[in-house]
Amino acid sequence: MAVADRRTAEAGTSMSRLMERAGTAVADAVAALGHGVSALVLAGPGNNGGDAFVAARVLRQRGYRVAVLDLAGEGGSEEAVTARSAYRGPRVAADDGAIDAAVEAATVIVDGLFGGGLSRDLEGAMAALVTRVNRARVRSRAAPHVVAIDLPSGIDGATGMVRGVAIRADRTVTFECRKPGHLLVPGRHYCGKVTVAEIGIAAATLKGLAVTTFANEPDLWRAHRPKLARGGHKYDRGHAVAVSGPMTATGAARLAITAALRTGAGLATLLSPGDALLVNAAHLTTVMLARVDDATGLTEALTDRRRNAVLLGPGMPPDAATRAMAEAALAAPAAAVLDAGAVVAFAGDVAGLKRAVGEGAAVLTPHAGEFSRLFGGEGGDKLARARAAAAASGAVVVFKGEDTVIAAPDGRAAINANAPPFLATAGAGDVLGGIITGFLAQGVPAFEAAAMGVFLHGLVATRIGPGLIADDLIDGLRAARAAFDML
Numbered sequence: 169m170a171v172a173d174r175r176t177a178e179a180g181t182s183m184s185r186l187m188e189r190a191g192t193a194v195a196d197a198v199a200a201l202g203h204g205v206s207a208l209v210l211a212g213p214g215n216n217g218g219d220a221f222v223a224a225r226v227l228r229q230r231g232y233r234v235a236v237l238d239l240a241g242e243g244g245s246e247e248a249v250t251a252r253s254a255y256r257g258p259r260v261a262a263d264d265g266a267i268d269a270a271v272e273a274a275t276v277i278v279d280g281l282f283g284g285g286l287s288r289d290l291e292g293a294m295a296a297l298v299t300r301v302n303r304a305r306v307r308s309r310a311a312p313h314v315v316a317i318d319l320p321s322g323i324d325g326a327t328g329m330v331r332g333v334a335i336r337a338d339r340t341v342t343f344e345c346r347k348p349g350h351l352l353v354p355g356r357h358y359c360g361k362v363t364v365a366e367i368g369i370a371a372a373t374l375k376g377l378a379v380t381t382f383a384n385e386p387d388l389w390r391a392h393r394p395k396l397a398r399g400g401h402k403y404d405r406g407h408a409v410a411v412s413g414p415m416t417a418t419g420a421a422r423l424a425i426t427a428a429l430r431t432g433a434g435l436a437t438l439l440s441p442g443d444a445l446l447v448n449a450a451h452l453t454t455v456m457l458a459r460v461d462d463a464t465g466l467t468e469a470l471t472d473r474r475r476n477a478v479l480l481g482p483g484m485p486p487d488a489a490t491r492a493m494a495e496a497a498l499a500a501p502a503a504a505v506l507d508a509g510a511v512v513a514f515a516g517d518v519a520g521l522k523r524a525v526g527e528g529a530a531v532l533t534p535h536a537g538e539f540s541r542l543f544g545g546e547g548g549d550k551l552a553r554a555r556a557a558a559a560a561s562g563a564v565v566v567f568k569g570e571d572t573v574i575a576a577p578d579g580r581a582a583i584n585a586n587a588p589p590f591l592a593t594a595g596a597g598d599v600l601g602g603i604i605t606g607f608l609a610q611g612v613p614a615f616e617a618a619a620m621g622v623f624l625h626g627l628v629a630t631r632i633g634p635g636l637i638a639d640d641l642i643d644g645l646r647a648a649r650a651a652f653d654m655l
C-alpha cells in the first residue's frame with residue numbers, strides 16, 4: 169500500500185488528500201450508526217492516527233459529540249501532524265481515571281491507534297488501553313460500538329496475526345482494498361464487518377503493482393469457469409478418476425469421485441484395489457469401476473489419455489505403496505490431486521515430491537496437520553507458509569482450514585473466506601478433492617481449479633446450513649453448481 173500511496177501522490181493526489189478522504193469515510197461510517205453518537209477517538213502515532221484526527225474533526229463539524237485520546241507523542245508524518253492540529257475539539261487526558269471515564273461515556277469508540285504500520289507487539293500502556301476497550305465492548309449495558317480504522321489495532325495486516333493484543337471491532341473501515349489480515353484468521357474475527365472505502369488510489373496504480381495476493385472470489389477465476397458447449401460430447405467435459413483405499417476405507421474416494429462428477433466432469437471412474445472391488449461395486453451406479461492394485465496398474469490405467477484428472481490419497485495409508493502410486497499419477501499426463509495419505513507419503517522429502525511433480529499440473533490439499541508433516545513448521549504466517557510450500561513442491565497448494573489459502577508455484581495466492589464452521593466434518597475434505605478434480609477434468613488450469621473448487625465447496629456448505637454431513641455436500645452440489653455458474 170505504501171507504494172500505491174507514493175505512486176498516487178506522484179500522479180497528483182497528495183497523501184493529505186488521501187488521509188482526508190480516509191478520515192471522512194470513517195466519519196461517514198460512524199455517522200451511519202445513527203443519532204446520539206458520542207465518540208471516543210483513539211489516535212496513535214502514525215497515519216492511522218492522522219485518519220483518526222480527520223474523522224474526529226469531520227464528526228465534530230457535523231455536530232456529533234467527540235473526544236480524542238491523543239497518543240501520538242512527538243513526531244509523525246507531516247500529514248498526520250497537520251490533521252492533528254486541525255482538530256480543535258475536546259481531548260481526553262492520558263491518565264487511567266480520565267480514560268476509564270471516557271470509555272464509560274462513549275457510545276462509539278474509533279480505533280485509530282495502528283494500521284498498516286504496526287511493526288511490533290503492543291505492550292505497556294497501549295496494550296492496557298486495548299484490553300480496556302475490549303472489556304468495555306462486552307459489558308452488559310450500553311456497550312460501545314467499536315469502529316476500527318483500516319485494521320483493528322494489534323492485527324498484523326499482512327498475516328492476520330495478533331501482535332500481543334488486539335482491538336475487537338464491530339466494524340472496520342479499510343481503504344481501496346482488503347488486506348490479508350482482514351481475511352486470514354484470527355484477524356478476520358477481530359474486524360467485525362469490513363467495508364472498503366475508495367479514497368482515490370487509481371485502479372491503474374493498483375494494477376501496476378503486480379498484485380499477487382487475492383481474496384478467493386469470483387473475479388479471480390470467473391473467466392476460467394468451464395463452459396458447456398451445445399452439442400458437446402461427454403468426453404469434452406473430461407474423465408475424472410480417483411483411487412480407492414483398501415476394503416475398510418473406501419467411502420472417502422467414493423465421496424470424492426461422485427463430487428467430481430457433480431462438478432461437471434463428463435465421466436468418472438473409481439480405480440479400486442481387488443479386495444475392495446465388491447464393496448465399491450455395491451455402492452456405485454453412475455461412477456464406473458476398474459481394478460487397480462498398485463503403481464504399475466495406475467500407470468497402465470492412466471495411459472488412456474481421456475482420463476485427464478486423477479485424485480488419490482483419501483482413505484489411503486501414507487506408506488511407500490501410496491507414494492509409488494502418487495508418483496505414477498504425477499508422471500502420467502493427467503492433472504493430479506494429492507490429498508491425505510498421498511500428501512503425507514512424501515513427508516520429509518519435499519524435493520522428491522517436486523521432482524515427481526516436474527512440469528505437470530498438480531494440486532496438494534493438506535489440512536494443517538498434513539501440511540506440517542510434509543512441509544514442517546507449525547502455526548505462524550499461513551500465507552507465507554502456503555507460498556513457500558507451493559514454491560518448494562512445484563504444485564498448487566491448498567492449505568485447508570477456516571481461511572484456506574490456495575498458493576501457486578508462480579507466487580499467486582488466494583485467501584478463502586466463505587467456508588462456514590460446520591464444514592469441518594468428516595469427509596468434507598474428500599469432497600473438496602473431488603470438486604477440484606472435477607474442474608481439472610474440465611480443463612481448468614490448476615490454480616484456478618483449486619481456487620474455484622474451494623469457493624464452490626464453501627458455497628454448497630453455506631447453502632445447506634448447520635447439521636450437514638459430507639454426503640449432503642454431494643446432493644447440494646447440483647443446485648450450488650448452477651448458482652456458481654451465475655456468479
Ligand SMILES: NC(=O)C1=CN([C@@H]2O[C@H](COP(=O)(O)OP(=O)(O)OC[C@H]3O[C@@H](n4cnc5c(N)ncnc54)[C@H](OP(=O)(O)O)[C@@H]3O)[C@@H](O)[C@H]2O)[C@@H](O)CC1
Binds near residue numbers: 214286291343369
Ligand atoms: N494505504 C493507504 O491507502 C492509506 C493509508 N492511510 C492510513 O495510514 C495508515 C498507515 O500509516 P503508518 O504507515 O504511518 O502506520 P501506523 O499504522 O499509523 O503506525 C505507525 C506508527 O506506529 C508505531 N508503532 C508501530 N507498531 C507499534 C507498537 N507495537 N507499539 C507502539 N508503536 C508502534 C510506529 O513507530 P515505529 O515503528 O516507526 O517506531 C509508527 O510511529 C493506514 O493504516 C491508514 O490508516 C491513509 O491515511 C491514507 C491512505
Ligand SMILES: Nc1ncnc2c1ncn2[C@@H]1O[C@H](COP(=O)(O)OP(=O)(O)O)[C@@H](O)[C@H]1O
Binds near residue numbers: 593597598
Ligand atoms: N473452522 C472451519 N471453518 C470452515 N471450514 C473449515 C473449518 N475447519 C475445516 N474446514 C474445512 O473443512 C474441510 C475439512 O477437510 P479435512 O480436514 O481434509 O477433513 P476430512 O479428511 O475429514 O475430509 C476442509 O475443506 C477445510 O478447509
Ligand SMILES: [K+]
Binds near residue numbers: 280281320
Ligand atoms: K486501527
